[in-house]
Amino acid sequence: MISEKMTKELNNQVNAELYSAYLYLAMSACATDMDFNGAANWFFLQMQEEMTHAQKIYDYICSQGNRVELEAIEKPPAQFESLKKMFEETLAHEKKVTSLINGLADLALEEKDHATSNFLQWFVDEQVEEEESVNDILAQLKLAGDQGPGLYMLDKSLSERVFTAEEE
Numbered sequence: 001m002i003s004e005k006m007t008k009e010l011n012n013q014v015n016a017e018l019y020s021a022y023l024y025l026a027m028s029a030c031a032t033d034m035d036f037n038g039a040a041n042w043f044f045l046q047m048q049e050e051m052t053h054a055q056k057i058y059d060y061i062c063s064q065g066n067r068v069e070l071e072a073i074e075k076p077p078a079q080f081e082s083l084k085k086m087f088e089e090t091l092a093h094e095k096k097v098t099s100l101i102n103g104l105a106d107l108a109l110e111e112k113d114h115a116t117s118n119f120l121q122w123f124v125d126e127q128v129e130e131e132e133s134v135n136d137i138l139a140q141l142k143l144a145g146d147q148g149p150g151l152y153m154l155d156k157s158l159s160e161r162v163f164t165a166e167e168e
Helices: 004-033 037-063 083-110 114-144 149-158
Strands: none
Touching: 004 037, 004 083, 037 083, 037 114, 037 149, 083 114, 114 149
């Protein structure tokens, strides 16, 4: 069984992951409105991924005999000035999530909660991948510019992303 403090913080993370999903769904809608259908696909799949993250933490809390408590989810922004701005916001958001995950990992170590520490390692590794992926897209956006064939090709490549359920 995990501590009350750890349970509270994991519940906060479930809600943070649900906000992430909500944010990426809003970005998908905005990208669709801007006719970036590839980016809309990328953000929609990112939303699905964040939902699986929330579910993993939810399941872990329950498996430890504790209760999940959901909070209201803040409304995300609905408009973004450009595709580049959306991915810059994505990187900033993922860095915030990385900080939250690292805080949970620190708490698990502090409490000598080896089971939770082990559980959280997957999320630590996942955040490295998340930030790297967005950094790669931002580098491509820098090369492509704000309009023209490069941006079209990048959007086309973003449409090739597919959702795969993540391994436990």
